[in-house]
Amino acid sequence: MYVWPNNQLLDLLNIEQPIIQAPMAGAQDAQLAIAVAQGGGLGSIPCAMLSPEQILTQFHLFKQATPAPVNLNFFCHPDLAHNREQEQQWLARLSSYYIEAGLDLNTPLPNASRSPFQAVHAELIQTLKPEVVSFHFGLPDASLLDLVKQSGALVFSSATTVQEAVWLKERGCDLIIAQGYEAGGHRALFLDTRIDTQVGLMALLPQIVDATDLPVIAAGGIVDGRGITAAFALGACGAQLGTAFLFCPEAKISSLHQQALSNSTASSTALTNIFTGKPARGILNKAMLELGPISTETPDFPYAASAIAPLRSAAEHAQSSEFTPLWSGQAAALGRELPADQLVRVLAQESQGVCKQLGLAGSKYPLEKA
Structure with missing residues (x-):
């Protein structure tokens, strides 16, 4: 049993390792989420490119394989007409x-x-009752979010600025994912569409921690145990990794994508x-x-x-x-080809070693500011 500097995520989800596998639409299915859960982390199933029937199938595949909690992820982009x-x-x-x-x-x-979160999804959530429902590009309308919360699910969403993090808190988000500029895949930005002012994780994370009293997850450029430990030192209760898991055999990316990652x-x-x-x-x-x-x-x-x-x-x-x-995120060069369950355990072991070297004591609460 490891001792972590912050146990908030472990206590919320009853998981062993403070590691979330980022939901990656088009690059994975339930197989990756299952393997991550079996390694002690939080597995995520991306739903933005799935029909309600496919979401149902993926969810049941996960729950048949493991009793661990699961994160169902949805997009909240504006449903604009085809121009x-x-x-x-x-x-x-x-x-x-x-x-x-x-x-x-x-x-x-x-x-x-790619479909935004709609009433049919909220009804499905009430039936399935996943432990976590996460959103990208903000949050759904208040009426739909209320239905999600009535299911008992914890609500996570990503912020790329402090303003977005405060916005999420004010609208009932339970946990914020601080997405640094380094992260691969889509930026979660939703209040300000400028990308030239987007912030790196080292600067973004402590500011979001200070601006909200919610648990915060670090995301962006984290591929090994050093990055996870750094996230704890800056006030996070865990880390979300995406690119690191694309190297795993459970990922569903093409050989061309695999080759590009290896040479990145x-x-x-x-x-x-x-x-x-x-x-x-x-x-x-x-x-x-x-x-x-x-x-x-x-x-x-x-x-x-x-x-x-x-x-x-x-x-x-x-x-x-x-x-x-x-x-791909900016730290793909640090990726390793390991089964996802093994990778979670290796990441946890690496982070524990760095925590001990730095003297980051175990605590049930976030690290206090100096």
């Missing part, structure tokens, strides 16, 4: 790539498959909006360098993904990742 004019402008920007790939610009485009360095990622319409951190490739990384021409989220999809499919068929969103 055909934006799409045609974006297609015109991509036309030379379509011609180069031998694609027909008049071929019907696939639908974008600290400076090989950037924030881009060209793949979905919202800023997300991924490994640089041809599409990002030539179309962005940030473009003012992309359709609103998630519709930008529709026109990119045929280019991605054609490139991947030719064993190229030049049009693939290769989501």
Whole structure:
């Protein structure tokens, strides 16, 4: 039994290790969440790209494998209408790539498959009663959030600024995930869409801890035990890791994505909006360098993904990742290829060793400020 500097997360969830596996839509399913839970962490199932029936199936697969708590994650982006004019402008920007790939610009485009949290999801939550429901891009409407809380689930959400963290607290969030600029995948920003003022985790985390009296989880650029210990030292009650788990065999990423992660360095990622319409951190490739990384021409989220999809499919068929969103945080170079349950245990052991070296005493409460 390990002694941690802060037991809030362990007490809330009755888990062994203060480690949350970040929900990664399109890159995992219940298998990864199960393995993380079996290692003592909190497993997460991303639901933004799943139908209600698929969510039900994934949830039951998890609960059949382990009695551990589970986190169901949803997006809360505005449900904007499909703007055909934006799409045609974006297609015109991509036309030379379509011609180069031998694609027909008049071929019907696939639908974008990311749905915001809706009443059908709230009803499902009341039936399933997961231990945790987490949100990205803010929180759902108050009426829907009330239904989630009535189910008994703890509500987590991500903040990229102190202002967002305070907003989340005022609207009933139980735990805040401080998402530093280093994090892979989509930025959770929802109050301020500027990315040039986004904050790194080392600066963001203690400010959110000071501004709220809620438990705070650190996320962004954490791939080993040193990062977890640093999160504790800055006032967090645990850490959320995403990129670290993409190296695990339970992840559902392509061999092209795996190869890109293995060759990644600290400076090989950037924030881009060209793949979905919202800023997300991924490994640089041809599409990002030539179309962005940030473009003012992309359709609103998630519709930008529709026109990119045929280019991605054609490139991947030719064993190229030049049009693939290769989501990754800035510390992928520290990743290790281990089964997810083993990785959780290794991370915990590493963090414990660093905690002892630094003299971070065990406590039921957050570390006090000097």
